[in-house]
Amino acid sequence: MTKKRLVMGNWKMHGSLDQNAQLLNQLIADLGNAHSQTDIVVCAPHPYLAQLQQLLSGSPIQWGAQNMSEHEAGAFTGEVSATMLKDFGCQWVLLGHSERRALYGETDTLVLAKTQAALQAGLTPVVCVGETEAEHEQNQTQSVILQQLQQLLELSPDLLRRLVIAYEPVWAIGTGKSASPEQAQSVHAYIRGLLQQAEAPNVRILYGGSVNPTNAADLFKMPDIDGALVGGASLKANDFLSIAAA
Numbered sequence: 001m002t003k004k005r006l007v008m009g010n011w012k013m014h015g016s017l018d019q020n021a022q023l024l025n026q027l028i029a030d031l032g033n034a035h036s037q038t039d040i041v042v043c044a045p046h047p048y049l050a051q052l053q054q055l056l057s058g059s060p061i062q063w064g065a066q067n068m069s070e071h072e073a074g075a076f077t078g079e080v081s082a083t084m085l086k087d088f089g090c091q092w093v094l095l096g097h098s099e100r101r102a103l104y105g106e107t108d109t110l111v112l113a114k115t116q117a118a119l120q121a122g123l124t125p126v127v128c129v130g131e132t133e134a135e136h137e138q139n140q141t142q143s144v145i146l147q148q149l150q151q152l153l154e155l156s157p158d159l160l161r162r163l164v165i166a167y168e169p170v171w172a173i174g175t176g177k178s179a180s181p182e183q184a185q186s187v188h189a190y191i192r193g194l195l196q197q198a199e200a201p202n203v204r205i206l207y208g209g210s211v212n213p214t215n216a217a218d219l220f221k222m223p224d225i226d227g228a229l230v231g232g233a234s235l236k237a238n239d240f241l242s243i244a245a246a
């Protein structure tokens with residue numbers, strides 16, 4: 001099975017109605033039908049999902065959210081459910097981003113519960129994993145990744161095959177210091193091995209962390225890098241589309 005490349009933008013907590021409209025209209029205009037070989041997705045803050053639905057419906061660009069609740073509905077003030085995301089046309093949701101893990105205490109168990117809720121609602125979860133700089137320096141990358149993925153790998157192969165995994169080394173996020181293609185590939189190959197053992201060898205594995213128009217092509221040459229999760233560069237239409245075209 002050949003895997004379609006996937007390039008996702010994570011806007012994080014950036015944007016406004018005006019800025020988003022400008023960015024999205026430029027993406028639509030410049031994209032045309034040029035990248036049918038690549039799935040292109042933007043993940044916006046929750047309040048802007050209606051705007052994405054309005055502006056992107058009928059375009060080749062898909063949209064998603066950056067987080068969601070593990071619960072279906074109920075007394076969970078401030079939370080947003082998977083079915084609410086579906087109401088706004090989302091097909092994708094980022095889960096377990098390192099900022100959620102580090103700043104909001106999300107555990108592997110919580111990320112698993114959110115993943116199950118997303119799958120149940122028919123969303124594609126993009127589960128983020130990655131080691132910190134200290135863990136990297138202590139050669140703990142594989143054990144950290146294994147820990148983060150272990151519970152997910154116990155999902156049935158049918159469910160697991162509906163996931164996307166994003167490897168985002170924390171030390172590469174927002175630092176301008178991307179992992180080298182070889183460094184990223186070695187971790188992706190390790191993740192691929194785990195997925196193979198779990199009978200889901202074709203799950204797409206994205207790399208994230210300071211991806212830009214200059215380094216994207218070399219990253220994408222690696223056999224187990226199936227696309228990118230892009231932060232800062234996804235806020236500039238030209239940069240984001242250059243990455244998608246790389």
Ligand SMILES: O=C(CO)COP(=O)(O)O
Nearest residue numbers: 010173174209210231232
């Ligand atoms: O966290 C990221 C995407 O989820 C990566 O962010 P940067 O591309 O800004 O390093």
